[in-house]
Amino acid sequence: MTLLSEILKYNKQYVENKEYEKYQTTKFPDKKMVILTCMDTRLVELLPQAMNVKNGDVKLIKNAGAIVSHPFGSVMRSILVAIYELGAKEVSIVGHHGCGMKGLEADSFLEKCGQAGLDEEIIKTLTNAGIDIKSWLTGFQSVEESVEQSVKMVKNHPMFPKNIHVHGLVICAETGKLDVVVDGYQS
Ligand SMILES: [Zn+2]
Structure with a gap:
């Protein structure tokens, strides 16, 4: 049995048993927050639990590294959609x-x-076409600096509303402990 067929088999039961009922909510975030975090496997359940976030509470965006790398990429667009x-x-x-x-x-x-x-x-060919593959595939040296840089990228976006707070946090993928890098209420 493939993983997909296993998923589909499970899903059939899930829907039939109406196990979705306890998750029913709307697309509007009750806590009025949008979170950008990393796709790391250890954070799948740990992050929402460690932040006391339940279905319906927040908009959750994920990518590799929790990085806003481009002002007009899909992450920044998602943040603006969550707000506006x-x-x-x-x-x-x-x-x-x-x-x-x-x-x-x-x-x-x-x-x-x-x-x-x-x-x-x-x-x-991609390099000759002017695509900077090397910097696209380069990560960060310090997670704190990367978070700070992404916070700046969001705050400085020309379409970003001035009254919205942007926090920068680092979570421990083992314990779920959060450290504040940027307190959005102070800046
Ligand atoms: Zn990660």
Whole structure:
């Protein structure tokens, strides 16, 4: 049995047993917060529990590293949608210790691509087309600095409302302990 067929089999039962009923809510975040965090497996359940966030409480955006890397990319758009369309009033950017994006190096990443069979010519073509693959595939050195930088990117966005607080946090992926890097009420 494939993983997908296992999921579908489970899902059929889940829906039939109406196990969804306890999760029913709306698309509007009750706590009026949008959280950007990392896709790390350890945070799937730990982060919402450690932050006391339940279904319906927040809008949750995830990517590798909890990074806002581009002012007009999909993460920034999601944050703006959460605010203007869905009523979020605060943003929390939550990086974590032991993140896979810490120390990510383009050269070793590209080596893995090569080992997986990616033709080097493709990388050359992309580079010649002006795409900066190397910096795109480079992670951060310090999670705190990365969070701070993402907070700045959000706050300085020309379309970002001035009255919205942006917090920067770092969570421990083992214990769920949160440390404040940027207190959005103070800045
Ligand atoms: Zn991570």
